[in-house]
Amino acid sequence: MNNYIGIDIGSTNSKIAVLDENENLIKTYVSSTGFSSKDTAKKLMDEALSSGIDRKDAKVVATGYGRVSVDDSDKTVTEITCHAKGAVYLFKNKNLVIIDIGGQDTKIIEVEDGNVKDFIMNDKCSAGTGRFLDVMARTMELDIPKLCELAKTGGGVTISSLCTVFAESEIISLIGRSEKKENIANAVVMSIVQKVASQTKKVSLVGKQVCLTGGLCDMDFILDALSKSFGVKVVSDKNARFAGAIGAALYAKGLK
Amino acid sequence: MSVNELPKKFEEFGEARRLGFLKAKEHKDKGGRLAGIFCTFTPLEIFDAAGIVPVSLCGTSEETIPDAEVNLPKNLCPLIKSSYGFAVSDKCPYTYFSDIIVGETTCDGKKKMYELLSELKDTYILHLPQGIDRPYVLDMWESEIRLLKEKFEKKFGITITDDDVRAACVKRNKERLLKVKMFELSKSIPPKNYYKGIHKVVDSLNFTFDLDETMKNIKKMHDDIEENYKINGSPVKLTDKRIMISGCPISGVADKTIGVVEDNGGVVVVMDSCSGIKPARNLVDVEAPNIYRAIAERYIKIGCAVMTPNENRMTMIKELVDEYKVEGIIDVVLQSCHPFSVERYQVKKLSEDLGVPYMSIETDYSTSDVGQLTTRIQAFIEML
Structure with missing residues (x-):
């Protein structure tokens, strides 16, 4: 029986997804990318094959920013195409607007009838990305989940700068003014929500389900804040961080 | 001396x-x-x-x-x-x-x-x-x-003298026609060559001191491509997506725009910018009684984003999309170029009207964004 393996080498985390012949998701695994994406790629491939899959019986597609580091792949495909395929699979809907907040870039992907119709990706800047949240969380001696939890109870403060470096110094001066931690946390999370929301509004949401993929998919505060901003419910899935890898595995299934 | x-x-x-x-x-x-x-x-x-x-x-x-x-x-x-x-x-x-x-x-x-x-x-x-x-x-x-x-x-x-100017107009018109003829090799399906090489030569022509030599070089490049096409066919794959590059002059970012497109399943068929066909379109009316007026008329038609409004660029894009059978437009904006950056709005709208997928990228002369640009351009081509 054939298996299909998708490997998604992201800037922060790398993911694998394994599908069987009937497109059942039989394995997922995530690991931090670390310094060498080549070593990570090898480790992930070993992990995928560890459950008794023979490489000869498997097709492998690599995606993500480190996709070229996967020596043993049958094909490389961009994360845009893979996220679209993966999200259509996860949300069982062919008309979607996908918000993927990644480590170094944020992507908004418009999917119509199962195909990518348009996409928006941030330019050379970490504003509105997972990296932004990560840097801000560290400045506040928190991690991202704790930052998002704390944000729920805060409010009343805003950060005006979209630039990670400038925003960090804004936070430092808020800390200096003894502003409450939950208020700063709220300001940090809301600044990314607003940035992502304004990017998303560049595509048409009419007739489409809005979904969140990527590493922040289980942060319910972000989901709620995005939902409020659009006036429609933004959905996610526990496997949404694997959307790119799942899409790559589905792509592998289509390879001849 | x-x-x-x-x-x-x-x-x-x-x-x-x-x-x-x-x-x-x-x-x-x-x-x-x-x-x-x-x-x-x-x-x-x-x-x-x-x-x-x-x-x-x-x-x-x-x-x-x-x-x-x-x-x-x-x-x-x-x-x-x-x-x-x-x-x-x-x-x-x-x-x-x-x-x-x-x-x-x-x-x-x-x-x-x-x-x-x-x-x-x-x-x-x-x-x-x-x-x-x-x-x-x-x-x-x-x-x-x-x-x-x-x-x-x-x-x-x-x-x-007016005669000097008129003679210069005749010669420049000839040069423009030769350039256009060379660019038009990309009209065929598939184009007769990739654009990478063509751009390098066109770029180097800026530094030739002799217009006759420039014209000879353009003609030679045209003939070489045509000759190679007759013997070996086109190096371009039929499946390569036909891309138009629009926007700012791109000679400082050619590798990460033209290069990336052509390394990832695309082929640039035309560039509307100053690095491409824009300087070669439209001729001076050499028969006009007032030759200065004729020169003014020719140059003022250039569709640059510094003009408000800039209808001529939109008209040219429309014509080029049709003439060169363009399947996707990539609008390249150099960082901090306000005129072309704001004008993306109109070009995007025009692309929607024409039914041609559009993507815009903003970049500078550094190489730090090559990875991201490659992903975006590759994804754009996968989408077509």
Whole structure:
């Protein structure tokens, strides 16, 4: 029986997804990318094959920013195409607007009838990305989940700068003014929500389900804040961080 | 015959740059005149008629940007910073040996940069109208072209006759037709060649001192591609997606735009920008009674984002999409270029009307965004 393996080498985390012949998701695994994406790629491939899959019986597609580091792949495909395929699979809907907040870039992907119709990706800047949240969380001696939890109870403060470096110094001066931690946390999370929301509004949401993929998919505060901003419910899935890898595995299934 | 000094740092330069300096020096030592120019609006015929070789000074390398940022703000377009950096650091042979620099009032960044440049070189500025819909526009632009002619006459102690100008127009028209014919090799399905190589040659033509030689080179490239096509067929795959590159001049970012497109299942069939077909479209009416008027009419039609409104660019994009069977438009904007950046809105809307997928990228002369650009361009091509 054939298996299909998708490997998604992201800037922060790398993911694998394994599908069987009937497109059942039989394995997922995530690991931090670390310094060498080549070593990570090898480790992930070993992990995928560890459950008794023979490489000869498997097709492998690599995606993500480190996709070229996967020596043993049958094909490389961009994360845009893979996220679209993966999200259509996860949300069982062919008309979607996908918000993927990644480590170094944020992507908004418009999917119509199962195909990518348009996409928006941030330019050379970490504003509105997972990296932004990560840097801000560290400045506040928190991690991202704790930052998002704390944000729920805060409010009343805003950060005006979209630039990670400038925003960090804004936070430092808020800390200096003894502003409450939950208020700063709220300001940090809301600044990314607003940035992502304004990017998303560049595509048409009419007739489409809005979904969140990527590493922040289980942060319910972000989901709620995005939902409020659009006036429609933004959905996610526990496997949404694997959307790119799942899409790559589905792509592998289509390879001849 | 005069003797021209090489810059003090000459010995530190790499070989290609030293050769450039020696070539420019030789031209000057033989009594040749050299002018630095920056813009497609610059009426080349006046230079030709005055016996002045016009060379484009638009900087395409990040090498000199730190030199420029001593006097210029950081958040300025890389083309402007690079150009000024080359001038201030004596690293560009053509800036260094130019007798005069002719700029024009296009974007604000360039316009103000010329004021700094004028401290280093004799700099003359052509005043462009801000749009083309006023009744006085042609009168104004014609008189600007006449003023340039007078400037040359005075500076070099020469007389430029109408016949000189008319003859120059005839020759430039020929050059434009040859260029267009070469670009049109990409009209066939698949195109007869990839654009990468064509762009390199077109770019190098900016630094040829002899228009006849330039024309010979264009014709040779056309004939070589045609010949190769007859024998071997096209190197371009039928499945390669036909891309138009629009927007800012891209010679400083050619590898990460044209290069990335053509390495990832696409082929550039046409570029509407100043680095592409824009300078070659439209001819001067050489039969016109007032040749200066005819030149003014030809140049004012250039669809640049500095004009408001800029209908001519939209018309040209529409024509090119149709003529070159374009399947996707990539709008390239250099960082901090406000005119082209804002105009993306109109181009995107036009693309939607035409039913051609559109993507825009903003970039500078550094290589730090190559990874991200590659992903975006590759994804765009996968989407087509």
